Amino acid sequence: MAPPPGQPLFLARAGYRQRRLRDALRLLPVFGAILWMLPLLWPKGSDEGYSNGNALIYIFAVWVLLIGAALLMSRRLRPEGAIEEAEDADR
Amino acid sequence: MLTFNLLVAVALSYVAFLFIVAFVAERRAAQGDDAWLSAPVIYTLSLSIYCTAWTFYGAVGYAARSGLEYLTIYLGPSLVMLGWWWVLRKLVRIGRTHRITSIADLISSRFGKSTALGVIVTLLCIVGVAPYIALQLQSITLSFAVFAGEGGAVWEASDLNSVALWSAAGLALFTVLFGTRNLDANERHHGVVMAIAVEAVVKLAALLAVGIFVVWGIGGGVASTLDRIETSDIAHWEQSGGRWMGLTFLSAAAFLCLPRMFHVLVVENANERHLATASWAFPTYVMLMSLFVVPIAVVGLDILPAGSNPDLFVLSVPLSQGREGLATLSFLGGFSSATSMVIVATIALATMVSNHIVVPIWLRSRSQGAMMSGDVRAIVLMARRVSIGAVLALGYVYYRVSGGGGALAAIGLISFAGVAQILPVMLGAIFWRGATRIGAAAGLLTGFAIWGWSLFLPSFGEDAVIPMSVMSQGPWGIGWLRPQALFGIDGIDPLLHATFWSILLNAAMFVLCSLISFPNPLERLQGAQFVNVFEHSQGARAWAPNAAQAEDLLIMVQRIIGPGQAQSIFQKAAAAQGKEGYLPDVTPEFVQSIERLLSGSVGAATAHAMVSQVTEGASVSVEDLIAVADEAAQILEYSSKLEAKSAEQERTARALRDANAKLTALSIQKDAFLSQISHELRTPMTSIRAFSEILQDGGLPAEAQRKYAGIIQEEATRLTRLLDDLLDLTVLENGQVVLHPQEGMLHDLLDRAVSAAGLRDGGIRIVRRKADEGVSLLTDLDRLGQVFINLISNAQKYCDAKTPELRIVVHRVAGGTVVDFVDNGTGIPPAQQQVIFEKFSRLGDHARAGGAGLGLAICREIMERLGGRVSYLPGQGGAAFRVTLPKPEALAAE
Numbered sequence: 001m002a003p004p005p006g007q008p009l010f011l012a013r014a015g016y017r018q019r020r021l022r023d024a025l026r027l028l029p030v031f032g033a034i035l036w037m038l039p040l041l042w043p044k045g046s047d048e049g050y051s052n053g054n055a056l057i058y059i060f061a062v063w064v065l066l067i068g069a070a071l072l073m074s075r076r077l078r079p080e081g082a083i084e085e086a087e088d089a090d091r
Numbered sequence: 092m093l094t095f096n097l098l099v100a101v102a103l104s105y106v107a108f109l110f111i112v113a114f115v116a117e118r119r120a121a122q123g124d125d126a127w128l129s130a131p132v133i134y135t136l137s138l139s140i141y142c143t144a145w146t147f148y149g150a151v152g153y154a155a156r157s158g159l160e161y162l163t164i165y166l167g168p169s170l171v172m173l174g175w176w177w178v179l180r181k182l183v184r185i186g187r188t189h190r191i192t193s194i195a196d197l198i199s200s201r202f203g204k205s206t207a208l209g210v211i212v213t214l215l216c217i218v219g220v221a222p223y224i225a226l227q228l229q230s231i232t233l234s235f236a237v238f239a240g241e242g243g244a245v246w247e248a249s250d251l252n253s254v255a256l257w258s259a260a261g262l263a264l265f266t267v268l269f270g271t272r273n274l275d276a277n278e279r280h281h282g283v284v285m286a287i288a289v290e291a292v293v294k295l296a297a298l299l300a301v302g303i304f305v306v307w308g309i310g311g312g313v314a315s316t317l318d319r320i321e322t323s324d325i326a327h328w329e330q331s332g333g334r335w336m337g338l339t340f341l342s343a344a345a346f347l348c349l350p351r352m353f354h355v356l357v358v359e360n361a362n363e364r365h366l367a368t369a370s371w372a373f374p375t376y377v378m379l380m381s382l383f384v385v386p387i388a389v390v391g392l393d394i395l396p397a398g399s400n401p402d403l404f405v406l407s408v409p410l411s412q413g414r415e416g417l418a419t420l421s422f423l424g425g426f427s428s429a430t431s432m433v434i435v436a437t438i439a440l441a442t443m444v445s446n447h448i449v450v451p452i453w454l455r456s457r458s459q460g461a462m463m464s465g466d467v468r469a470i471v472l473m474a475r476r477v478s479i480g481a482v483l484a485l486g487y488v489y490y491r492v493s494g495g496g497g498a499l500a501a502i503g504l505i506s507f508a509g510v511a512q513i514l515p516v517m518l519g520a521i522f523w524r525g526a527t528r529i530g531a532a533a534g535l536l537t538g539f540a541i542w543g544w545s546l547f548l549p550s551f552g553e554d555a556v557i558p559m560s561v562m563s564q565g566p567w568g569i570g571w572l573r574p575q576a577l578f579g580i581d582g583i584d585p586l587l588h589a590t591f592w593s594i595l596l597n598a599a600m601f602v603l604c605s606l607i608s609f610p611n612p613l614e615r616l617q618g619a620q621f622v623n624v625f626e627h628s629q630g631a632r633a634w635a636p637n638a639a640q641a642e643d644l645l646i647m648v649q650r651i652i653g654p655g656q657a658q659s660i661f662q663k664a665a666a667a668q669g670k671e672g673y674l675p676d677v678t679p680e681f682v683q684s685i686e687r688l689l690s691g692s693v694g695a696a697t698a699h700a701m702v703s704q705v706t707e708g709a710s711v712s713v714e715d716l717i718a719v720a721d722e723a724a725q726i727l728e729y730s731s732k733l734e735a736k737s738a739e740q741e742r743t744a745r746a747l748r749d750a751n752a753k754l755t756a757l758s759i760q761k762d763a764f765l766s767q768i769s770h771e772l773r774t775p776m777t778s779i780r781a782f783s784e785i786l787q788d789g790g791l792p793a794e795a796q797r798k799y800a801g802i803i804q805e806e807a808t809r810l811t812r813l814l815d816d817l818l819d820l821t822v823l824e825n826g827q828v829v830l831h832p833q834e835g836m837l838h839d840l841l842d843r844a845v846s847a848a849g850l851r852d853g854g855i856r857i858v859r860r861k862a863d864e865g866v867s868l869l870t871d872l873d874r875l876g877q878v879f880i881n882l883i884s885n886a887q888k889y890c891d892a893k894t895p896e897l898r899i900v901v902h903r904v905a906g907g908t909v910v911d912f913v914d915n916g917t918g919i920p921p922a923q924q925q926v927i928f929e930k931f932s933r934l935g936d937h938a939r940a941g942g943a944g945l946g947l948a949i950c951r952e953i954m955e956r957l958g959g960r961v962s963y964l965p966g967q968g969g970a971a972f973r974v975t976l977p978k979p980e981a982l983a984a985e
Contacts, residue, residue, distance in 0.1 A: 021174060025175075025176040026174070026176050026177060027717040028173050029170045029171075029173045029174030029177070030174075032169070032170055032173055033339075036166050036170075036339070037335070037336060037339075039328065039329065039330065039335075040335055040336070041330040042328055044327070044328055044329050044330070049325075050328040051320070051321055051326055051327060051328065051383070052158055052159055052320060052326055052327060052328055053317045053320045053321055053326075053331075054125065054328075055159055055328045056159060056320070056385055059159070059162060059166075060378065060382070062376045062733055063169065063374065063916055065377075066169070066370050066372075066374065067175055067374050067375050067378065070173050070370050070371035070374070074367035074368060074370055074371060077367055079364065
């Protein structure tokens with residue numbers, strides 16, 4: 001059965017978005033952990049090592065990035081149970 | 092110059108301010124105005140108790156010694172909060188569904204409500220956290236000493252000790268006052284949460300103020316401060332990878348497992364949605380807390396004389412620049428960090444000690460069990476207060492024994508490693524159905540033992556607990572058991588070494604013993620409910636139906652959460668089943684909800700033990716075990732809508748069944764009444780007719796005439812009274828009655844009712860508390876008095892005790908003022924309680940009272956007209972009637 005022209009094939013779009021948002025929420029800490037462990041690969045020591053000033057700036061930059069992402073996601077997240085309602089509304 | 096006394100005054104007025112904040116918050120919450128108390132921002136701020144004095148002062152010292160490693164202490168919790176969808180969301184849902192009161196309660200409840208596991212976790216937490224409390228006391232005393240030193244005084248050890256002792260005593264007082272005010276079914280403390288939220292703001296503001304002063308006041312802006320870092324002792328990135336990852340893991344684990352963090356994260360959580368806000372707001376908070384740590388450390392190393400204690404740079408840098416106001420603010424920040432941590436940690440530990448150690452022992456020591464024991468509420472509260480004192484005393488003793496020296500500085504991480512032992516069991520508890528009680532106990536004990544042997548005991552210093560020879564050669568010369576080189580692997584950082592082996596073997600034992608042991612039915616049931624908490628939050632059934640009597644349950648619940656709350660809960664449950672009165676049917680759902688309610692006050696294991704005493708040890712039914720199986724759970728899920736419908740039908744059916752039973756009983760009683768009333772009418776009629784015939788015949792002496800006329804009159808009066816009653820009832824029922832509202836006092840009305848009830852000498856004794864009766868009324872006093880007289884004379888007629896006694900108790904409940912009439916007789920059997928307020932009903936069929944069974948029906952009609960209520964109050968020992976006085980507005984509206 002072909003969809004009428006101009007209408008998307010997938011109906012429960014809002015619910016689909018919410019589920020992917022939750023996937024992103026799950027991935028966020030993994031992403032953060034990797035970024036924060038990254039400095040361990042940098043060269044160490046006083047001769048050619050990185051300075052602590054740079055490390056400090058890097059770590060706080062990651063922090064701000066993660067906080068911003070979490071803020072955006074929590075704003076868009078709807079309470080549980082809302083997905084099903086959204087899908088019902090779409091139908 | 093800032094004098095030391097002034098500083099003490101500042102600290103004391105700050106404490107007084109916190110008392111006021113907590114008090115106002117409690118008041119607002121008690122008035123039901125708690126919307127702003129449960130805002131997400133308050134929740135986020137309350138999480139800040141993670142930042143203790145150890146992080147407030149110690150982070151700078153840490154940075155001065157080992158560069159950026161201090162950041163790991165904040166990175167771990169940030170990751171946990173950012174990943175709230177994984178663990179915290181589930182923990183909070185479980186905590187709310189099962190009314191979890193502490194981390195020990197979570198573990199105990201999940202593994203079949205095991206008392207033993209509750210005890211293990213509680214002990215582990217006490218051992219792990221008491222030194223941490225000592226650390227806070229130390230930081231308070233040291234910060235005082237800095238100011239005293241600035242004033243020229245050199246402090247002796249005894250001065251430090253007395254500051255520590257007074258701080259501990261003050262904290263105990265605050266915690267007892269606001270942490271044990273009531274035994275709430277949700278175990279939430281608005282006053283405490285509000286106070287720590289305020290403290291969170293103070294400590295953040297203090298650290299930011301010092302940081303801004305250091306960067307722009309001393310350092311000369313951001314760029315030159317960065318230059319200063321480049322030229323300092325900690326200029327280079329030399330971080331050990333093992334410690335960086337290990338400490339991040341450890342702080343993340345401790346964030347979840349520390350009793351105080353579990354308390355604010357899960358127990359005090361008012362709304363799951365708050366987690367979404369906290370997921371970004373809390374990382375922001377700790378980021379700001381750690382933002383200026385390195386600049387302060389670098390500037391402190393730069394401008395202060397060599398050998399100054401870097402742990403106190405936050406205080407000594409502003410002081411060295413003559414900024415006393417700033418130093419005082421920073422002092423208050425450190426003070427806030429220490430006090431808020433101690434208060435919440437003490438509440439959390441005291442709850443665990445009282446729920447998992449004191450109350451179970453107390454219950455076991457009473458052979459009669461929970462049913463017959465006195466007011467459990469008072470015992471639990473007292474246990475909690477004593478536990479608070481004991482926990483703080485333990486912290487103080489540890490502070491004294493350890494000498495308050497450098498040994499304490501390392502204790503923060505040691506404490507983290509100790510409580511992190513709960514992590515494997517906690518994660519297993521919420522994600523793995525196969526985890527068993529035996530596995531959990533084995534894992535916890537293994538981890539606890541390794542942590543104690545390889546980290547905690549050696550932390551007391553060389554030769555203090557573990558002799559040097561054991562440290563270097565192992566116990567009895569067994570080399571592979573050396574505390575800091577287990578299995579012969581030498582040269583690892585001691586903290587990493589202990590954390591790695593303890594968590595690894597802990598998790599291994601937990602998994603292994605879970606795999607080979609077999610859970611009991613309750614464990615499986617709880618396991619399914621915890622792991623699949625999102626699928627069926629309504630919970631499974633745990634009880635065989637009707638094994639318990641509603642009245643027994645009511646008696647027990649009254650003793651724990653108080654009569655007022657218990658009665659209103661039972662009334663609501665009855666109403667939900669479509670029944671009137673205070674006694675719902677004892678369905679499995681009802682028993683389970685009662686058990687959850689109690690577990691909010693005394694913990695799951697104890698609540699389970701108490702309820703099963705009443706339900707006579709009814710166990711898990713076959714249906715429950717089927718429900719545990721996955722397939723059945725899925726079917727349940729699909730048919731949940733169907734279930735809701737059938738529940739509705741069940742309610743209707745129950746209401747119909749009740750109505751039918753009532754009608755049948757009434758119809759039988761009506762028949763009986765008809766024959767009774769014809770008898771009652773005929774007897775006086777017969778004598779009236781007989782005597783009037785005799786009088787008509789004449790020829791009697793005057794004396795006999797008078798006597799017969801008297802009999803006729805008496806019988807006629809009796810008839811009139813009966814007809815009056817019937818008429819009265821009809822008028823009331825048809826709503827034709829006219830009320831005459833008057834003003835008056837309750838005690839006058841009761842006085843009049845007692846004297847009008849015509850008590851016989853040697854009859855029933857009336858017990859009243861006149862002090863409570865000073866209630867002014869605006870209602871139809873004559874009608875209300877009629878109700879009182881009726882209830883008093885009923886008690887006189889029906890109370891079958893040897894020395895009958897009627898207690899008239901006036902008190903306030905949620906719905907207004909009530910007057911309880913409680914006698915000490917055998918009471919009214921449940922079957923009769925349903926119908927006593929119907930007309931024509933009479934207790935049994937004995938006619939000794941001589942009434943027509945209309946009294947209580949009239950009472951009920953009157954109270955309804957007046958806008959109040961009269962109802963039977965079960966579970967009071969004898970027969971008990973509750974008159975709910977009409978509210979003044981109700982009458983004014985008419």
